[in-house]
Amino acid sequence: xxxxxxxxxxxxxxxxxxxxxxxxxxxxxxxxxxxxxxxxxxxxxxxxxxxxxxxxxxxxxxxxxxxxxxxxxxxxxxxxxxxxxxxxxxxxxxxxxxxxxxxxxxxxxxxxxxxxxxxxxxxxxxxxxxxxxxxxxxxxxxxxxxxxxxxxxxxxxxxxxxxxxxxxxxxxxxxxxxxxxxxxxxxxxxxxxxxxxxxxxxxxxxxxxxxxxxxxxxxxxxxxxxxxxxxxxxxxxxxxxxxxxxxxxxxxxxxxxxxxxxxxxxxxxxxxxxxxxxxxxxxxxxxxxxxxxxxx
Amino acid sequence: xxxxxxxxxxxxxxxxxxxxxxxxxxxxxxxxxxxxxxxxxxxxxxxxxxxxxxxxxxxxxxxxxxxxxxxxxxxxxxxxxxxxxxxxxxxxxxxxxxxxxxxxxxxxxxxxxxxxxxxxxxxxxxxxxxxxxxxxxxxxxxxxxxxxxxxxxxxxxxxxxxxxxxxxxxxxxxxxxxxxxxxxxxxxxxxxxxxxxxxxxxxxxxxxxxxxxxxxxxxxxxxxxxxxxxxxxxxxxxxxxxxxxxxxxxxxxxxxxxxxxxxxxxxxxxxxxxxxxxxxxx
Numbered sequence: 001x002x003x004x005x006x007x008x009x010x011x012x013x014x015x016x017x018x019x020x021x022x023x024x025x026x027x028x029x030x031x032x033x034x035x036x037x038x039x040x041x042x043x044x045x046x047x048x049x050x051x052x053x054x055x056x057x058x059x060x061x062x063x064x065x066x067x068x069x070x071x072x073x074x075x076x077x078x079x080x081x082x083x084x085x086x087x088x089x090x091x092x093x094x095x096x097x098x099x100x101x102x103x104x105x106x107x108x109x110x111x112x113x114x115x116x117x118x119x120x121x122x123x124x125x126x127x128x129x130x131x132x133x134x135x136x137x138x139x140x141x142x143x144x145x146x147x148x149x150x151x152x153x154x155x156x157x158x159x160x161x162x163x164x165x166x167x168x169x170x171x172x173x174x175x176x177x178x179x180x181x182x183x184x185x186x187x188x189x190x191x192x193x194x195x196x197x198x199x200x201x202x203x204x205x206x207x208x209x210x211x212x213x214x215x216x217x218x219x220x221x222x223x224x225x226x227x228x229x230x231x232x233x234x235x236x237x238x239x240x241x242x243x244x245x246x247x248x249x250x251x252x253x254x255x256x257x258x259x260x261x262x263x264x265x266x267x268x269x270x271x272x273x274x275x276x277x278x279x280x281x282x283x284x285x286x287x288x289x290x291x292x293x294x295x296x
Numbered sequence: 297x298x299x300x301x302x303x304x305x306x307x308x309x310x311x312x313x314x315x316x317x318x319x320x321x322x323x324x325x326x327x328x329x330x331x332x333x334x335x336x337x338x339x340x341x342x343x344x345x346x347x348x349x350x351x352x353x354x355x356x357x358x359x360x361x362x363x364x365x366x367x368x369x370x371x372x373x374x375x376x377x378x379x380x381x382x383x384x385x386x387x388x389x390x391x392x393x394x395x396x397x398x399x400x401x402x403x404x405x406x407x408x409x410x411x412x413x414x415x416x417x418x419x420x421x422x423x424x425x426x427x428x429x430x431x432x433x434x435x436x437x438x439x440x441x442x443x444x445x446x447x448x449x450x451x452x453x454x455x456x457x458x459x460x461x462x463x464x465x466x467x468x469x470x471x472x473x474x475x476x477x478x479x480x481x482x483x484x485x486x487x488x489x490x491x492x493x494x495x496x497x498x499x500x501x502x503x504x505x506x507x508x509x510x511x512x513x514x515x516x517x518x519x520x521x522x523x524x525x526x527x528x529x530x531x532x533x534x535x536x537x538x539x540x541x542x543x544x545x546x547x548x549x550x551x552x553x554x555x556x557x558x559x560x561x562x563x564x565x566x567x568x569x570x571x572x573x574x575x576x577x578x
Contacts, residue, residue, distance in 0.1 A: 008476055009388060016381035016447065017393060020400040023444040027415030030422055044421055096314075099307035106301065115308070117552065122315050124548045126505050128522050129541040132529050133318035136325065136538075143321060173314065227406065234408020236508050241529065251410040258414060258512075268418070271411045278408070286402055 028275075035268035038062040046264045065265035069273060075253065082250040083277060085164075085239075086232035089171040090179075093228045094221065096172065097179035101220075102213075104180075105187035116184070123177050131170050131241050138166050138242070167243040171232055179224040185292070186220025187213075219292055226285040234274050250274055319545060326538035346539040353536065355524055363504055363521040366435060370442035371500035377443065378450025378499070379492055383484065385451065386458035387466075404448040413512030416441045420513060433515025441513045442503040449502060450495035457491030458484075490559070497551075 037046040038060070049060060069075045104115045122130060137143045138160040145157040160166055190213065198208035236251040243249065248256075250270060258267035327342035350356060381401055385394070404412065420437050423429060430436050465487070469479045485492070507522040514523065528534050 009384075009391075012380050013384035013388060013391060013393070013397065016377045016384070016451070017397050017400070019377055019447070020397070020444065023416065023419070023440065024400050024404060027419040030418045031411075031415045034418060044425070096307070096311055099304040100311040103301075103304035103308035106304070117556070118312055119315070121549070121552060122319065124501055124552065125319065125545050126522070126525075126541065128505070128507055128525055128529075129322065129537070129544065130318060132525070132537060133322045133541070135529070137318060137321060173318070176311070176315065230406040231408055234410050236408075236410050237526070251408055254410045254414065255508075255511075264418070267414060271414050274408060274411060278406075282403060282406060285406065286399065289402065 031268045031271050034264050035065050035272050036061045036063070037265050038064060039263050039265045044264065045262055062265070065263075065269035066273075068266055069269055075250075075270070078248055078250050078253050079273065079277075081247055082233050082235075085167065085171070085249060086229050086235075089168055089175065089232050090225050090229045092168060092172045093176055093179040094225060097176055097183055097224065098217075098221075100176075101180045101183035101187055104184050105190070119177050119180050119184075127174060128237060131174060131238055134166065134170055134173065134242060135161065138169070161242065162244055164244065167239055170238040170242040171235065174238060175228045175232060178227040182223035182227065182292075183217065183220040186217050186223075190216055219288055222288045223285065223292060226281050226288065230278055230281050230285065233278060319541075322538045322541040323545065325535065326542040328535065328538075331535065346536045347543075350536040350539045350543075355519075356521070356536075356540070359519050359521040359524040362435060362518060366439050366442060366520065367500045367503040369439045370446055370503040371496050373439075374443045374446035374499045375450050375492060375496040378447040378495055379454050379488070381447065381451040382454030382458060382488075383480070386455045387463070387484075401448050401451040404445040405452070407445075409506075409508035410512075412445060413441070413509040416444070416509065417512045432517075433513055434518045437513040437515070438510050438518070438520065441509050442506060445506075445509065446499035446502050449498050450492075453495040453498065454488055454491050457488045461487055490562075497555075501548075 033049055034046050037049055039045060040047050047060065047062075100119075104112060104119070107115060135142075139145075140157040140159065140161070142160075144160065145154075148154045149157065194212050194216075195208050198212050199205070203211065234251040234254075235249060236255060239249040239252055251274075254267050254270040254274070257263050257270060325336075326346055327344070328336055329340035329343045329345060330337035378401075381397065384391075385398065385401070388394075416437075417433075420430060420433065420440075424431070430440070466479050466483050469483050470476070474482065505522060506520075507526055510520045510523060511526075514520065519527075525537060525540070528537055
């Protein structure tokens, strides 16, 4: 009986673990391996890492993939640009999402579930189509320009599409729910008695917010910010549809290297460098989530 | 205090407007007769012209059919795997390899899609070289790729639902002599069923929606619906995409409303049963 249970447990944990090992862990090792290989014109277009010379295995590590990335300013620029875009977008999501989450957490029970549904609903509809909608709104003869022209605020259409502005609008729009939901989960648990105590002791509402609510909501802020920042760094669809054409983000760079230049080692090198930038945030996120789970 | 409530409420209303204006604009313009998406042709609108064009477009229909098959398979497989992983993480306490499993189930959620796509394609290429399977890229490789990132979401949903229940019911069943498998089927699974269903729906949506990973692993022959939309949109705005968006939004909205009503009725029935049971005990 005990033995049977033991092996059943092994199966329950082992099957998903095995799946993830094959389809998540091993692929990364392959990316790592190819990033150190030499590109060549063949199928597949890279040289094996281990060559056999007179019966002896010889490790052939090539850093040419990385060499490119560090010497060509194009890569460095798009790398830094991506990190900056992700950081600024995270900040905007926080500034817009915090008051929204706060208002939902303080709403009455009946309103709360309805408002939460309104926040989650766009998440269930196609991401691509929602980004596409902004093209119709932002283009030169689009809705926003037409309204502004009609109101007489501008006399010529202003270029909104394929600028940093449209890129930020698209990213903030798509990732806002990822900021609001963890913030809400945190703010909803706050004890209102603490704010009342602060008020009784003479704190103004804003001071009470800064000294009581804000410090307590730091885990929510951290979780939301990381959930926005991490995927945004490697974002591909939004910058391709809404972003600038003269400055591409690193996710697009990876895709172009792979599909257009067919340079697998460089594409793999780009992937490894994106991951290196994200290792710290991902570990932080797991810490924060574990902390949030434990306080529940 | 009052003033701050006003500020956050205003922000909420403006934020919701920001979230919904783009969706509403697509719905409105899907009935517009003009080829120019943003010029409202009042004389000939509303019209269903773009719906007709959309539904007679073989490329779109084929892609939708492929996406549907992939999403159903991927959602089902990832729900099974994710439920197993979620159960293991929530109920097995500390076991060897637990932190590895935690890492492998949370990382795919935040992993940039270009990296997941690239790494999976390289895996498939390596597998083909080594064992000759899978043969060529297509529906199979897309499904396999989708299962991996969808199961991470299912795991989180199931795990947090299980964390909300204490183990006393399961322990009671065990004390009464039920075997672990029976405990799972008769006690645990019914308790987490809403989470499992929600996980399946979430996985279905994620798979149905995915563009980037599919683009890497689809190969030249097969295109999913998001891939067809993306290539249309990159060439410029096309009004039939508005019609497609309207269809998908109405489908989702209907589904969400039906689910909400169903959950509420379930809740009510459960409360009534509890009251009846309490009354019977008196």
